Amino acid sequence: MNFPHPLMAPVIELALKAGEAILPFWRVGTEVTAKSDDSPVTAADLAAHYLILAGLTALDASIPVLSEEDANIPLSVRAGWQRWWLVDPLDGTKEFISGSEEFTVNIALIEQGRVVFGVVSMPTNGRYYVGGAGLGAWRGEKHVQPLAIQVRDVVPAGESFTVVASRRHSSPQQELLLAGLSDSLGELHLANIGSSLKFCLLAEGAADCYPRLAPTSQWDTAAAQGVLEGAGGEVVNLNGSPFTYTPKESLLNDFFIALPAMAVWRGKLLKLASGG
Numbered sequence: 001m002n003f004p005h006p007l008m009a010p011v012i013e014l015a016l017k018a019g020e021a022i023l024p025f026w027r028v029g030t031e032v033t034a035k036s037d038d039s040p041v042t043a044a045d046l047a048a049h050y051l052i053l054a055g056l057t058a059l060d061a062s063i064p065v066l067s068e069e070d071a072n073i074p075l076s077v078r079a080g081w082q083r084w085w086l087v088d089p090l091d092g093t094k095e096f097i098s099g100s101e102e103f104t105v106n107i108a109l110i111e112q113g114r115v116v117f118g119v120v121s122m123p124t125n126g127r128y129y130v131g132g133a134g135l136g137a138w139r140g141e142k143h144v145q146p147l148a149i150q151v152r153d154v155v156p157a158g159e160s161f162t163v164v165a166s167r168r169h170s171s172p173q174q175e176l177l178l179a180g181l182s183d184s185l186g187e188l189h190l191a192n193i194g195s196s197l198k199f200c201l202l203a204e205g206a207a208d209c210y211p212r213l214a215p216t217s218q219w220d221t222a223a224a225q226g227v228l229e230g231a232g233g234e235v236v237n238l239n240g241s242p243f244t245y246t247p248k249e250s251l252l253n254d255f256f257i258a259l260p261a262m263a264v265w266r267g268k269l270l271k272l273a274s275g276g
Contacts, residue, residue, distance in 0.1 A: 001146055004135045007059065011107050011119050012128055014055040016142065018048040018105045019123030022090055026124070027099050040093050045069055048089035048105060056085050056107075063109075068219045071251060078247040083111045086245065088219035092195030101125070102194035106223035113246035118226025120196050129200045131230025137203055151232045151260035152205040160189040161265075164198040164210040164258075173255075174213035180272040181209075185265060199224030199258055203231035209269060210258040213238075218251050225258070234261040238273045 003009050025044035032040045049069035056065050067087040092103035101124040108118040117132030131137025140146030155161050182188050191207050201207040222245060225235045235243040235258045243256050257273055
C-alpha cells in the first residue's frame with residue numbers, strides 16, 4: 001500500500017522490527033530494574049530503544065529523537081526543535097513484565113507541537129496501527145493489506161456507551177467523571193486494556209471515550225493520538241482545547257480526553273470534564 005506520508009511505511013517496518021527485538025525477553029523472567037522515578041525498565045525496553053534510534057537516524061539524521069529511554073534532554077535544547085520523533089520503545093512495561101500481550105511500540109513524528117502521524121505496533125501478534133490528522137488511519141498485520149479504520153460517532157443500537165480505562169491507573173477525579181457519564185448517558189461498559197491500545201480501540205470504532213485524569217508521559221500518548229486523529233477522533237484538554245506537545249520543562253502530560261471529534265455527546269462530556 002502507498003501510505004500518504006513518505007515516512008509512514010519505513011516507520012511501520014521499524015516498529016515491527018522493534019517488536020521482534022522485544023519478544024525474546026517476554027515471559028522468560030527478564031530482570032527488572034527501577035529508574036529514578038521508580039518506573040520499571042528491562043533489557044527489552046533498551047533493545048527496542050537502540051534499534052529504533054538507529055533506524056530513525058538512518059531515515060533522517062536531521063530529525064532529533066526523544067525516547068523514554070533517553071529523555072534527559074534539556075528544555076534549552078528541545079525548545080529549538082521544530083520537528084522531532086517521540087518514542088516509547090516499550091509502552092506497557094508493567095504489562096510486559098506480568099506476561100500480558102498488552103504492550104506496544106510507539107513512534108510519532110511531531111511538528112511544531114502537533115502529531116503528524118503515529119505508529120503503534122503489537123509485538124506479540126505483528127498487528128500495527130498507523131494514522132495522522134488529515135492522512136487517514138489503518139490497522140494492519142505483517143504481509144496483509146492494511147484496512148482503513150474509523151471512529152464511531154454514535155453508539156450502535158443495543159450497545160452500551162463504552163469507556164476505555166487503564167488497568168492500573170485511575171483517580172478520584174476520573175471516577176467522578178465516570179459517575180457523571182453514567183448518570184447522563186446510561187449504564188457504561190468499561191473496557192480495561194493496557195498501553196496505547198486504549199486509543200486504538202477508539203480509532204477502530206470499538207469504544208467511545210478514553211478519559212485520562214491520571215498521570216501519563218508524552219511518549220505514552222503521541223503515537224496513538226496520531227492514529228486516533230487519522231480515524232476521525234481527537235484528544236483534548238479538559239477545557240476542550242487541542243492536546244499538543246509544545247516543548248516544556250516537564251515531559252508529563254496534562255489530563256486529557258480522547259473521543260470521536262464529531263460525537264453527538266461531545267459537548268455533554270466536555271461539560272462534565274470541566275466541572276460544569
